[in-house]
Every structure is written in structure tokens, then in C-alpha cells.
Amino acid sequence: MRRFLTFFNIFGLLVLVGGLWVMFYTQGVLRVPVVNLPSKGDERLGERPVRLHFANAKADGFSIEVRTLEISEGDNPLELALAELLKGPKAQGAYPVAPVGLPVPKVYLLGDQAIVNLPAAYGRLQQGSAAEVMLVYGMAYTLLEFPQIKSVRFLLEGKEVESLGHLSLLDPIIRP
Numbered sequence: 005m006r007r008f009l010t011f012f013n014i015f016g017l018l019v020l021v022g023g024l025w026v027m028f029y030t031q032g033v034l035r036v037p038v039v040n041l042p043s044k045g046d047e048r049l050g051e052r053p054v055r056l057h058f059a060n061a062k063a064d065g066f067s068i069e070v071r072t073l074e075i076s077e078g079d080n081p082l083e084l085a086l087a088e089l090l091k092g093p094k095a096q097g098a099y100p101v102a103p104v105g106l107p108v109p110k111v112y113l114l115g116d117q118a119i120v121n122l123p124a125a126y127g128r129l130q131q132g133s134a135a136e137v138m139l140v141y142g143m144a145y146t147l148l149e150f151p152q153i154k155s156v157r158f159l160l161e162g163k164e165v166e167s168l169g170h171l172s173l174l175d176p177i178i179r180p
Contacts, residue, residue: 049075054085057145058098059138066138066145067098082111082118082147089146101142103129111147116154117176118147126168127160133170140168144177154178 052073057066071094073084087108092100106126112119120143131139144156155176159165165173 049077051075052081054081054088055146055149056085056089056093057101057142058089058093058095059101059142061097061099063099063134063138066142067093067095069093069095069098080111082113082150082153083108085146085150086111086120086143089142101138109143113152116152118150118153118156119159120144120147120156121159121162122168124161127165129169131169136169136171140171140173141177145180148177148179 052075053070054073056069056071058069060067071088073081073088075081075084090100090102090106090108092104107123109123109126110121112121126139129136129139140158144158147153147156155178157176158168158173160168160173167173
């Protein structure tokens with residue numbers, strides 16, 4: 005009777021397992037996604053105009069207000085834009101998209117997609133569907149004004165959630 009645990013059988017099994025691992029890794033099955041933080045090379049320092057999307061009087065569209073951001077070294081311009089949006093409008097006929105006092109969400113880049121990580125307070129807002137649409141789309145359209153951003157995806161406390169009450173957050177928001 006032949007022995008099955010010979011050196012060549014074990015060596016062949018190791019080569020097979022190694023080859024399968026390389027195949028899965030190169031096809032992206034085992035690849036871990038990387039979230040790139042904005043680097044200093046991505047920023048333009050100094051003053052930069054940004055278009056903020058506030059709710060209109062009927063809450064069925066947006067009123068755009070242009071403000072100038074002061075970007076210093078180490079600042080994330082995407083987060084600065086959302087901070088300005090959350091401060092509320094200055095122009096007449098525009099209404100805030102969020103209640104006063106909400107924390108500014110963190111924004112990360114994954115290629116040309118902005119990942120907005122909403123703090124826990126956003127999950128406890130208990131707003132109607134129109135208010136949720138104004139909040140989420142107001143943030144998304146403000147970020148989509150940056151030329152490097154092609155889509156915006158929302159997380160709640162770092163986790164993918166189905167909705168923010170009434171509005172689905174499963175699919176990323178793209179330019180209209």
C-alpha cells in the first residue's frame with residue numbers, strides 16, 4: 005500500500021492553498037477597503053467659496069447660498085462646509101436643514117466618494133420625512149459641489165444603517 009503523506013503530496017497541497025490565496029487576494033475577495041483621509045495635497049489653503057444647500061420655504065427644493073471658507077493647514081474642507089451648513093442660512097428665503105446644536109459629522113474620502121459619518125444625535129432626531137430629505141440631501145448636495153466628489157454615502161456612528169427614520173441610506177447619493 006502506498007503512503008499518502010509523502011513530501012511531494014504535502015508540498016503540492018501547500019502550493020495549491022497558496023495559489024488559491026493569491027487568486028482570491030488579487031480578485032479583491034480578501035482585500036480590506038481603505039479609507040483615505042484628506043491629505044494636505046488635496047486641500048487648497050486660504051479662502052475658498054462654497055455653495056451651501058439650504059431648504060427653501062416649501063421644503064421641496066433648495067436655496068443655494070455662497071459662503072467663503074477659510075481653510076488652514078490641517079483643516080478638512082468637506083467638514084468645514086458641513087459646519088457652515090449646520091450654522092444655518094444668512095439669506096432670506098432659506099431655512100436651516102438641521103436643528104441648532106447638532107455636531108458636525110466627520111467626512112472621509114474613499115476614491116471619489118465622500119463618506120459622512122453621522123454622530124448618534126442624528127439617529128435620535130425623530131423628524132418627518134421632508135425634514136430628513138432636506139438634511140441628508142442638503143449635506144450631500146453641498147459636498148457634491150466639490151469637484152473631486154462624485155457620490156456621498158452616509159453612515160451612522162460608523163455603521164451602515166438602512167435608514168435615518170424614513171429616508172433610506174443604503175445607496176450613495178450622486179450628482180443630480
